[in-house]
Amino acid sequence: MAEACRLLEVQPQTVYAYVSRGKLEVMPDPADTRRSLYRAEDVAALARRKQAGRKHETLATNTLFGVEPSIPTSLSSFHRGRLYYRGQDAVALAGSASLEDVARLLWDAQQPVDFGIRRAVRAGKPGRVAAFTALAALAAGGHSTRGRLTRVLHAEAQSLVGQLADCFGAQKAEQPLHLRFAQGWNQSPQVAELLRTAMVLLVDHELTSSAFTTRIAASTGASLPACLLAGLSTLSGPLHGDASGRVQVLFGEVERLGEDQVITHYLSSGLPLAGFGHHLYPDGDPRAAALLSLFEPPPAIARFIGKATELTGLKPNIDVALAALVAHHQLPADAAFGLFATARSVGLLAHGLEQLEVTQVIRPRGRYVGRMPEATQGVRP
Known part of the structure; x- marks a missing residue:
């Protein structure tokens, strides 16, 4: 005491x-x-x-800037180095739950969630261009979230996630989303299970910058597609949801030059290795450990992960695991971001729906640090 x-x-x-x-x-x-x-x-x-x-x-x-939590939420939390969705361990859920199951949990939906495609929206080659283009079109004509029943918003949210998955190459079918992705990418049911696990692990991560952006849009009464577009635009940054893209570049260097040369270059130059360490998980990202335990990355990448961990003391995070999954099964180039964006869209929509319970608009104040305004000169009549 x-x-x-x-x-x-x-x-x-x-x-x-x-x-x-x-x-x-x-x-x-x-x-x-x-x-x-x-x-x-x-x-x-x-x-x-x-x-x-x-x-x-x-x-x-x-x-x-994140030193203190600023918005109450009951969606996800961290406890003893573990991630929880509404009090349930995310890694444990990833053992068997589908993305649809977790969406129902986070949205607190009364009926089972179905991401089946109701109408085709994709134009052109699957990928983020198609996804953002389609979502922007939906946002432009979307209806405000205010004054609408929750079940109606849930139905719209289901449609948005399904259409987003379609834009990233998921097959149009009345099946769980991980099976639709596997079919669209010509993968086996075994790979579909890995996709299911990865997406469940990526659904939400408490009040991230993209979740905060989504909540700001929702607080103004913006439409669900507009809220989701705001969140995914923030997610697309290389320091957030597209961090796996930086890891993929790193893996490309490993395949061309070898793991020893790449590690030597980065560490001798004092450059950080993308995808290693996470400030919320000092003992290692449990999401990455869970996903990497289910498959063996390509040999050069596996050696690189092992040596990088040994020399830095930092364990791989979920971005490394996701990039390794894409490399191992030779998924489409944008598959890592597609999986992340589709899965996290469930969490972003959950944040938007939860924010609707608050009537105030989120309006932070600026702290002016620039040049002081000049004194107003008198005007003669």
Whole structure:
């Protein structure tokens, strides 16, 4: 108790309050049952939040850039280095659940979810150009989410995900989405299972930048396709949902030059290796571990992953696993982003639907740091 009070700079009663609110885990001291032990990680996290400052300006800035959560959500969370969808372990769900099952869970839908295509929208070659073009057309003529029943919005959300998958090459059929992707990409049922697992692992990741963008659009009453387009546009950045594209470039270098030369070049130059390490998973990304355990990457890539992990101490994240899956089964060039975008569209739509429960428009304030305005000159009559 004394050590916890010293680190947190609080009185014992405040520590008890942290325990009662679930912010601090406590357990009996095996050596002395009259004493209690407090989880070191919880104490450290609370201390960091206190150090972040209590001033309004500091809190507002930190909230925007992710030091503190800023929007209440019951969709997904992190606990002890694991990802949970509405309290259910995402890796465990990926063992058997389909994307449709997880959509029903996150959307809190009363009926089973079906991503079957109702009408064709794809024009041209499958890929992100077709996907964004189709979604932009739907957004341009979409109806506001305000004043519409939830079941109607769920039906529209189902159609959006199905059409997005079609734009990335999924077969038009009345089947679960992972089977439609496998058929569209000429893959076996065994590969379809890997696609199912990958998509379930990618559905949501708490309040990401793309989820925040989706919520901003939803708070204004924008249509569901407009909300999804806003979120996917943010997701398309190489530092977010298209990070697997950076890994694919890295894998291309490995196949051309060999893993030793690539690792030597990056590490001797002080360049980070894309796809290794994740600030939310200091002990390793459990999503990547789950997916990589189901197949063996191509030999050169497998050696590269092993050596990179050994030399950096950083484990591969989900972007490495997704890029390795695409390389192993020679999926289309844009398949990694297609799987990510389609799966995450379920989560983005969940964020948009959840935001509709709040009536206020999300409107952050700017903190002006530029040149001060000049004094207004008087005007003679």
